[in-house]
Amino acid sequence: MIYTCILGSISECKIHSEDSTMADLASLISICSKRTIVSAYVTPPGKIFLLSPLDRIMELHNIRAVYYYRFGGEDEALVLVNKLKESLSMLLSSFPVMTGRLVRGETGSWWVKLIDTGVRLVEGRVNMTIDEWLTVVNRDAELKLAHWEDMRVDMYFWSTFYVQLTVFEGGGLALGFSCSHLLSDAICAAQFVKKWAETHLKQISIYPPTHLSLTPITGAVSSSFLNDSPCVKHYESAAKAHTEQGRSQGLRDPIAAHSTVTFHFSNEMVQKCIRDAQWGSLNGLQPTPFEALTALFWVACSRVKGQETLVDLSLCLNMRSTLGLGDEFFGNAMVFTIMDPHNMNIKKEMKEGELGYLTRILQEAVNKIGEEEAMHLLRWVESKREGEGGKKQYEPFPVYGPGLVCANLEELPLYEVVFGNGLEPVRVSLYVEPVAGEGEILILPSPEGGLARNVSVTLPKDQALKLSKEPLIFSFNSMIPI
Structure with a gap:
């Protein structure tokens, strides 16, 4: 639903x-x-x-x-x-x-x-x-x-x-x-x-997209990279969870098991969330809407899951700029990285600075993934497919999991798809299927523009219902009349 x-x-x-x-x-x-x-x-x-x-x-x-x-x-x-x-x-x-x-x-x-x-x-x-x-x-x-x-x-x-x-x-x-x-x-x-x-609308002359193959670096992946990379840890945990659950149970039925909650945050709401998240943020940098809203929903989703500590969270980030890919690149250029919440306890009421603390962790994770990290990850992924001597049969696994996954899609041109005067989309819904882990959070643009965002959250049905009533989320609407 x-x-x-x-x-x-x-x-x-x-x-x-x-x-x-x-x-x-x-x-x-x-x-x-x-x-x-x-x-x-x-x-x-x-x-x-x-x-x-x-x-x-x-x-x-x-x-x-x-x-x-x-x-x-x-x-x-x-x-x-x-x-x-x-x-x-x-x-x-x-x-x-x-x-x-x-x-x-x-x-x-x-x-x-x-x-x-x-x-x-x-x-x-x-x-x-x-x-x-x-x-x-x-x-x-x-x-x-x-x-x-x-x-x-x-x-x-x-x-x-x-x-x-x-x-x-x-x-x-x-x-x-x-x-x-x-x-x-x-x-x-x-x-x-x-x-x-x-x-x-015949507004542009169409040129073929850049179908570039992301060629990984050659040579073995260093042990230090494997031990320290939060990106590798995400993919390894996803593969392990799929193996332990068994292939037949690794993917849940998205229709039978899950519901979707879509929240609209106006410009003013996002500004309020950013102000609360900026306290304690990395080097005093103003958080992006993605970072501030991810911190907010990380706590909110952990609460509705009945967790005393933060649920495992991975980020899905666009690497086009990092890898030097232009806007015309066509393919997959998003990378997953797992977070380390340090087992932070979830209180009934968030204390001053806690949202900023989480935002700082998120900022550090985003800034850590550079070109070298991304290219090492490509080589690691390729090595898993090759197996021992290239003879091992590759077993695919769901990447959106096993913990909660939050994808940064706030720059998608969803509301720029205009087919004529007055023919702009009144609403756009986006899904990544199937849902395999604790759930998905998609940070999306809003037709309002500016800092406004739509946040689409897919969780097990009972948790989605609780999230739709979560007081922490609604605490950011006190200044906004409807």
């Missing part, structure tokens, strides 16, 4: 139970057609693209996003749907990796055969107005607006990218986008949808 929380007062938090509404909402969604959209220009045959270590390690995950748009009537929405098919075909000519097909080697290596087999397009309809839908939608129903199919044994017939265009009764459109995390992280996915809008 989704709890949409606009922090004016606790009573403003709208709680929707999927137990009572899921069946009704699902019955309102109908699929009208499924087709394949191919590139407007044929991709030259015979080329392949090798996936990097950071690509291959994301094998078990997928990304799903839903963009909502309002229209004056259904006819307007249907006209846009037809035009979007044309602009999508044009854009795909510059993204041959998206229309290719995956090939897996015996030792766990992956590459894409660049043949123009297209992406899957699903068209649907919701027998409800968009405003009614946004009032009652839950997580389970929303995921049905972003079509996804799990990987098949015969991957030649499996698409790694899906688009769904769903028209609402009376006007309104949901644009769903799904892709395998093997080929793209959330940043690339959001950039692609933005370029789709720009192509549709």
Whole structure:
């Protein structure tokens, strides 16, 4: 389910139970057609693209996003749907990796055969107005607006990218986008949808993205790096947890086990959180919205889990700038690093400076990951795939886990996907599936702009309900009228 929380007062938090509404909402969604959209220009045959270590390690995950748009009537929405098919075909000519097909080697290596087999397009309809839908939608129903199919044994017939265009009764459109995390992280996915809008409006000349393979450093990984690297510790703990749980139990059912709570923080709320977090921060540096909000939700999520100390937390950070990758890079360039909370006790009331203390730990973790650390990590990941003498069969594992994971996605251009005058998204939802550990926190941009942020938290159902009422979170809304 989704709890949409606009922090004016606790009573403003709208709680929707999927137990009572899921069946009704699902019955309102109908699929009208499924087709394949191919590139407007044929991709030259015979080329392949090798996936990097950071690509291959994301094998078990997928990304799903839903963009909502309002229209004056259904006819307007249907006209846009037809035009979007044309602009999508044009854009795909510059993204041959998206229309290719995956090939897996015996030792766990992956590459894409660049043949123009297209992406899957699903068209649907919701027998409800968009405003009614946004009032009652839950997580389970929303995921049905972003079509996804799990990987098949015969991957030649499996698409790694899906688009769904769903028209609402009376006007309104949901644009769903799904892709395998093997080929793209959330940043690339959001950039692609933005370029789709720009192509549709003919605002830019499309150039192929930079499909660079992140080549790891050569040679053995030093023992000092393995012992000291919080990045390696995250991946090792995730792999170990998956092995201990068993492959069949390593991934929980995201629909049956979890709920999503979405909080909106206005500019003023984030400023207040930053002021509280700045006391004791690293060298007096003002925390970023990501750092301040992560510290806040680290404590809040630990509380609803009944922990006396902070729950294990890992950060998911964008390494494009660190690795010298431009905005046109297409692939995976986000790295995970595990935190060391020093078993800090969680009090009923936070003392002055405690939020700043956690923020300092977060700042130190973010600043520690430089180019050398990132490149050593690439080599370590590659060595795990190679195994002993390259003969060991690679066993994929869920990377979003086993503890709580917080991803810095605050710079995604989610609300820049504009298809015409007045056709900007009224809401965007983003998911990284499946949820494998203690839960996920996604720090996202807000349509309000500036420092404002949306925070999407996915937890086990009972914990999500508690989080929607957590007093610590609502303590940052006293200055904000609704």
